[in-house]
Amino acid sequence: FSSEIIEPLQKKLGRSLSGLHKKRNYRLTLTLLFWLRVLIAQDRLSPAAQNSSLRGYSRISPHRKTTFLDVHCSHCAVVSSSGQMLGAGAGDEIDRTGCVIRMNNAPTRGYEKDVGKRTTMRVVSHTSVPLLVENEQYYFKQSANTTYVFWGPKRNMRQDGEGIIFNVLLKLAVKYRKSNMYVVTESKIKYCDSVFQNETGKNRMKTGAFLSTGFFTMILAMEMCDRITVYGMIDDKYCSRANHSDVPYHYYEQKRLSECRMYKYHESTQRGGHRFITEKAIYAKWATQHNIQFKHPTWKL
Template identity: 70%
Template sequence: MKSQSHVQMFRRWICLLSLLSLPLLFWFGHLIMREDDYPSGQSSGLRGYTRIRPDGKSQFLDIHCDSCALVSSSGQMLNAGAGEEIDQIGCVIRMNNAPTSGFEKDVGSRTSVRVVSHTSVPLLVKNEQYYFRQEADTTYVIWGPERNMRQDGKGPVFNLLLKMATKYPKARIFAITREKIQDCDNVFQNETGKNRMKTGAFLSTGFFTMILAMDICDGVTVFGMIDNNHCSRANRSVVPYHYYEQNRVSECRMYQVHESTRRGGHRFITEKLIYARWAARHNIQFKHPSWSL
């Protein structure tokens, strides 16, 4: 009888321990899932943008802005006088190597994020001390095709960026992932009904910048971007393609050539039509010039 009593007591203790252990097991399982979801302890951020780090550890872009100024590189910014307004907005997003020095009155002086095409990376590296050391507070987001951004040692642009990340450890350099670029292709196809690759086009840096702005900003004010009808208007303003390259081809000429080229062009005008649709669904407004949505 005493032996049976001990067995029953032992069983009760086992049941009690099991009940007490269940919450602990659930909690431990939750920790394991979180670690799997966010490699290397990364617990937040946008998975479509990964930091280029010498140690190879995974880190996602973790930026949120209540309000953003997206500053176009267009010649429309010349004499806009928008610099002070731009600098007062929470986050300022620029593209490629568009300079601020000498243009502060029109485009402002602050840069929070710079979205850069793989083709413009050498221009940044050419002035690496400025971009990756002096402007270390700026976050760089790079886009490019797999052939240039592959991470197996055979991606020339990725290798160049990895060299910069090694040389300037404080520089915040992120790459748009292959999956995110595919998502952007899908967005283009959903909006136009056309497969981006079959049309022989490349998405522009502006397209990736607009996508990023919607990812990180609650509200976006776009400066210096023309709408899709601008170049067909008789009284349109004639400005250079870039505000910092005044002797180059005009903006509308560049847009029209790219829109009609069969292979290798950007569909700038089509993209502007897409942005107008996005503005109707998101908190996006356009200034210098303003758009009638």
């Protein structure tokens, strides 16, 4: 414990022991020990409680009370929606992890063996909100213990009555009072844009790209988790390898485009695409700086 706290207490305790009656000294010692315990407890507050970056996630409240996300996990499982999860058999391992983070509307029912069944948090794009609304009883009532973090552009998420998606979420928050729903603040969105530009040297908006839900998820995970295991995410070189496997873009949409075809299309489109492959290269760099590992497939960093 810091000397700034210990030394004054020791001096004060020493003076009291030399000048006071034993019984009084005993009471004073107990009092000082009590306050020392309080100070130690404050010093051991979870990193999330001391982490100002989590103020970038504001709770959706019917009472318009400003509350920020306050969560910390020693070990997080970030579960990709990729078809790589099919046959992974990682369900039990994922469920044993302290916090399980999923994205958008990725289901667990019917896929428990591969992706697990627990969900601590979901990071959801504004475009996926209608998919959750279609099954709102499940997402916001049956899964009331799940924390939802929604992101989207200002035009959809503005809170002055003109944000179409935010208005939908606010109605859900009123209807399901026990739900834990947060939005990524406008300042946090700008921060994520600046991270992308710092890592790539490219302005996201000028290149006609949108950050993916995976990008927001990885940033949030690094802010709230000490250790991260990412399941089902391919690296940036995967699709260029001759022997890469051909899997669906989403494990729960097996008749849609393949993952690599989707990634290559988005990487090259001039307007409105996600830079999935570029983002994977960024994650590889982050993994050398943070406690992050990748499984199914394993990355060679």
